[in-house]
Structures are given as structure tokens and as C-alpha cells.
Amino acid sequence: MTKVALALDDARELATRCLVANGCDKANAGAIADSMVRAEADICESHGLFRVPGYVAALSSGKVNGKADPKIGPVAPGVLRMDGDGGFSPLALERGEEPLAAAAKEQGIAALAITDTYHVSALWQEVEALAKHNLAALAVHTSKAVVAPAGGNKPFFGTDPMAFAWPRRDGPPMAFDQATSVRAKGEVLIAARDGHEMALGIGIGPDGNPTTDPNLILKGALLPFGGYKGAAIGLMIELLSASLIGEWCAFEQSEGDNNDGGPTRGGELLVAFDPTKFGNGEDWLDHSEALFERLLSQDGTRLPGDRRLANRKRTPTEEISIPKSLYDNIVELT
């Protein structure tokens, strides 16, 4: 595949210009572009510039407010609520970080409910940002129905990612971000685009039978990881990121979306914990470092997310590379 190399700043500028050309204001375009380019630097293509055409589609159809002005405020001593004003989620998330960190440090534990947004779900970025405030952070979110429930054979759950981060003494936080499906939808989309087969067990076709064809899986359903246990976690994520905060569950997102190809409307729940406020008399960071060290003393183990951190380190030239077809598409849309 022909690739185009881009300096990080140039990639950010290209994406920003494209989004502004399609109806975003600079604040929204900048926040979205920054999130995508950081995903590219982490070599997580499925959350990178690959998403630009979808954003543009959602702006063009009028579904999403490109000039959204998300507003945050407390609704209970431990709970903040963000009204996303019908925009894409990155600006809302950017504006939520500091108030949530402050609330967690005051309360010991605090939650942020993000509503009325169209979501880009690179959740690891959000929990990582909170962990840089020396907090533990959990984020859950749902999207269009694509995952079959345990025992069922039609899409019902979103891929329902859960992300969690914990501060490290030296270097960036430990952070994982994993779909409740065996594989993320973005990976299936990319396999379909590139004409790759997928392993058995990832999804079923529209007839309910297992298949390796990503196009059939996109018409059928993904499967939850770990069978009924993963499905139970998916249900918990729907309840916390939709029923708890009054946002759309996956099945409602599927029914309410205009199918313009962009992200669907949905919410997100973030929970932040301040380890210094749990009456923990010992050095909590020493304790968790000992846990990580002991885990890594077993041959063959690694910490969740460490491939992403290694990728990030390997982008020292501040340069990313994207398929030429995608580059041309973005330029054309600009």
C-alpha cells in the first residue's frame, strides 16, 4: 500500500483544516484533530485519521453540531455533568478533564457524565490524562449495536469499550482500553477495507453462523470476548454509560442514527479515584510499582498498553504515515 509520511504538526493542521472546511469551528476541529493525531503517533490507526471521512459525513448530513460549546457543571457533590451541545466528543472531553480531576481530589471519588455528544471513543487518552493528575481513572462508553449478546445472534451491544489508567512513578501511566467485543469495530472496518480475513470467533454473519469475512461480520454481529462474562461486562457498560446518565443505549443509537457513516450520538461515564483519599496509610505508588514489578518478573508477561507506549516512543521523528488513498481523500474533502 502506498503511504504518505506527515509530520505530526502537519497531520494535525491537515485534519483541522479539513474539519473547519466542513463546518467545525477551530476549537472543535483542533480537539478532534489532536485526538486523531495522538492515536496515529500511538500507531492505533483505527482511532486515527481513518476517522476523518466519518466526521465529515456527520457534519455534512447536519447530524452533528460542528460549533458545539460543551458546558460542564455539578449535579451532585461527586457528580459532574457535561452537556455536549450535540457536538463531537473531543472538545467536551478536553473541557471535562480539569474539573473532574479537581472533583476527585476533593471528594476522593467523582464521576463525569458526558451527554449529547457524537463519540470518538479513543478512551485511553482520557483515562491517561486523568492518571497524569495522579488519579486512577475508569471510562466506559457505548456506541451503535454491533455485538451479539451471549446466547443471541443479532447485534445488541455496542463494542462497549472500558478503559482504565493508573499512574506510574516514572513515565506515562499504565492504561488499557479494550472493547467488550473480541475485536474493536475499527479493526473489522480496516480488515474489510484492506481485504484481509479475520480469525474465527470474532464474529458471525447475518445468518448467525461464524465467519472469517469482515464484510459479513459487518452485516452480522461481533462476538463478546470471553463469552457470557464479556457479555455481562457489556451490559454493565450499557447501564453505566446510558441508563445511569440518560443517554442512548447501543440499540437506541442504531435506531436513532441517520446512517451517514459518522459516529452516533451517545454518552460516556468517567470515574476518577484519588488514592491519597482512601485512608491508605502506606505509599500507594510504591505499592503499585511493586505489583507491576512482580508481574513483569514472570517471563512472557507485559503490562497492558505497553505496546502503545513503545509505539509512541518509536515516533521520535515526529512523523506518521497514512495510506495515500486516505490522504488523497482528506485533501479532497478539504
Next chain:
Amino acid sequence: MTKVALALDDARELATRCLVANGCDKANAGAIADSMVRAEADICESHGLFRVPGYVAALSSGKVNGKADPKIGPVAPGVLRMDGDGGFSPLALERGEEPLAAAAKEQGIAALAITDTYHVSALWQEVEALAKHNLAALAVHTSKAVVAPAGGNKPFFGTDPMAFAWPRRDGPPMAFDQATSVRAKGEVLIAARDGHEMALGIGIGPDGNPTTDPNLILKGALLPFGGYKGAAIGLMIELLSASLIGEWCAFEQSEGDNNDGGPTRGGELLVAFDPTKFGNGEDWLDHSEALFERLLSQDGTRLPGDRRLANRKRTPTEEISIPKSLYDNIVELT
């Protein structure tokens, strides 16, 4: 196997007497017996009277304080901390329920850190109790190292259960309680006791190779559900139920225990959410009922925990049955 039938009240009394005879005061014995007998009524044998000999062993060795007087207090506006006074967990959990529910209703979200207890981990009972206050509830806890990390082949994580409950409009809450291992340790113990083989994929022997022999698995390691994704959740649970609150991680529990056969010292984290405090303008219970209804409209699906609720309903004679060998053992220990 010869079984003995017992009325629920008689089972509770038998277990209470046995625990008192071995050094518990009435408050602790009653709370433990009640938890075990409710597990028996749910036909969850591995959290039932099966545990009595382990409790007695831990009392006899002097490891656990049978007359513990657990005390709870706030350590931050949203965080309660329970000092378990070196006792078994049931009395601490009983005393924590009302204060945690009250804190969640005031704060919107609240946490309870339970420390210095020896744990019985029937977590569904605790989250179910909180959900009866019209709260969503999450509980995590770790125990002795028995699960190999992804890529590793020696025990490192506890079975690291996660339980979650959500209120229903009619009837008992939806509640799941699942180990991060493919199977709970209690199931392996019971298979070993009864001489049953287990399916491949549940565990590895001391040589690191897959095995179906529960005795070899008990000497080797259990495996996490869903591979690296389940292992990541296990790591999160260790961090939240140990590093966050200053209690022992699984590997520390293994190293610090006197191996008397009873439960090990460990902590637990409970988080409760009040759905009326998230600025959710709609009827949150209507919303979640619609989610459950839609899920169940797919053939072959069921809600997590519904087998347990069905079992509970099928105990209408208020009578349980336990193996005669266990009954005789308890009587002998009394």
C-alpha cells in the same frame, strides 16, 4: 452422594453454633452463617456451608479474630473506610451497607474501602443489597494468587471477582458476580473433592501445560477469561481492591498467609451510584427496563444472574441439601 436436607433456619443455626464453638462471637457467627445459607438457597454451593471447615481452620490457627468489631468512618466526602479488625468479612459488609447507601445518595457516587478482613467473596450478595436501595453497585476484591497473567505460567492474580448490580422495577435486582478466571476457584475445589475432570482451557498444571485435572490446576494456575482482556481486568481489580486502599494484592496474600486452609487477609472496594443524582431527566428505571426487555427479545438470551434467582425461587420449602460428609464434618467441628 448421600445428602442431608436442612431447613434454612436449622442450617443457619448449625453453622452459627459451629462458628461460636470455634471462637466467633454471635455477631460474627451470625453474619457468616447468614451469608453461607443464602448462598446455599441460591444453590451456589461453592459459597455455602462448604466453607465452614475453612473458617474453623482460620479460627483455630489464631489467624482471624472471631470477635472482630469492624468500624466504619468517612476518610473523604465520597469515601468510607471500614477497619475490619482482623475478622471475617461478613459482619464488616453488613455494617457497611447502610452507610455506603446513605453516602451514595448524598454524593451521587461513593466508595467503601474494606480493610483488614478475611474474605468470603460472595460479592453478589453485597451489590444486590445496595441495589435494593435503588443504587447501582460495583464490587471488586482479590484473594490468594491462583491465576496466571497473560503470557505467564505461574499464579499471580487472585480469581479477582467483579460483581455488579442494577435495580429492577419488579423483583430482585439484576446482579452478576464473576471471577476473572475462566472458572471460580471454588468450582475447582469442588471438582477436586468430587473427582471430576474440568474442561481444557480452565487451568494449567505446575509444569505450565494445559490440564483437565483439578488437582493439578490447584498446584499450577487458573487461566484468565478471554486471555489478555480478562487479565487486564484482573490487574485493574488488584489495583482498586489493594493498591488504592492499602491492602494486600494477591501475591502478598499468598506470601503472608499461614496456609491454615481458611480465607486470606484482603480488602474490597465497593462503589455505589445513585441514578437520580446524575442529572438524568428521564425515568432511569423505565430506560433500563426497556434495555432488559429488548435484550431478552432475542431467542436464547437471558440476564446475568437469572439462574441464581430461579434457584432461589425453587427453594420454596425453605430447605437446602448438603453432602452428608460435609454435614458430619460440621457437626464434628461443633
